Amino acid sequence: MGRPPCCDKGVKKGPWTPEEDIILVSYIQDHGPGNWKAVPTNTGLSRCSKSCRLRWTNYLRPGIKRGNFTEQEEKMIIHLQALLGNRWAAIAAYLPQRTDNDIKNYWNTYLKKKLNKLEASGSEGSLGHGGVSVSQPMSRGQWERRLQTDIHMAKKALSEALSPKKTSSTFLAELNSNLSNDNSTASFYNSTKPTPSISYASSADNIARLLKGWMKSTPKRAATQNSIINLACAGADTASSEGTTKGSSTSVELSETFETLFGYESLESSNSEFSPSLSPEGTLFQDESKPDITGIDVPFSLLEKWLLDDSGCQEKLSF
């Protein structure tokens, strides 16, 4: 039997208006994201719950970077797509500022063509393992083993970082320092060149910014353990998981450690400006759309380094 449509007839479809966005954002300000079923009822929006959730997670949620994928992001997507397949939500976990929908669109409209073009032009191997359809000098199994090794190393590094000598603030300071010192990473995080988007996109941005002060007044509501981990690690469930390590004991321990170490207060004090890169608001909200970061194992910078490190078997991308 077919499942009845989630949306009754009468619900509005199509593009969201600024007014609808404001209503939705206002509601989420008051109640926090979640319980989407109740959103249309409580707001009077003629939208189905899924539509509301999608609008929030893909567009209105703070901390989203739109358009202009950097070369680093591009590489990461290619790498991760090769590793994980079309698991866009998992891939998006590694690109905290991007939504799965965005990545999926980017892949389907741009990267896939690029790769196909490369393949057709005979520059086989130029992507190394990165290209899905490009011949792979290293087998998937080999990549997974390498990944495991790197994850192990990353865990070790994380443990060191979490040693009692280091306070959360120093760790965060180091993290920030790493992010800003590493050229590739810095450019990755700081490339906030505004999208030449339509006017409404900008206004949606502004709507998201309305939330700037909200989390500070209601920090606990949407703040979860994972979101805090998100800030430090920025997602890493699937690298090791691919059906294996979600919720592993190590992950849980690390999660708990993070939870203990990083209270909301420390996050708040370290970020007064709404930053698209390391904003607590952003990451907190990202948690709503990417909650499945339970298997946090690897500091993002390390994983990213690995992903972008082509020394092993990756040649320079030359599109």
Added chain:
DNA sequence: AATGATTCCAACCGCCGTGGG
């Protein structure tokens, strides 16, 4: 300038997993 083709992306659709009753 007009028009047809192509690109891009926001939003929708339908399936799946999960948790509560």
Added chain:
DNA sequence: CCCCACGGCGGTTGGAATCAT
């Protein structure tokens, strides 16, 4: 157990924007 509601995910689509002729 089974059923159902819900949230999440990946695939697909419609139409606006852009490009080519």
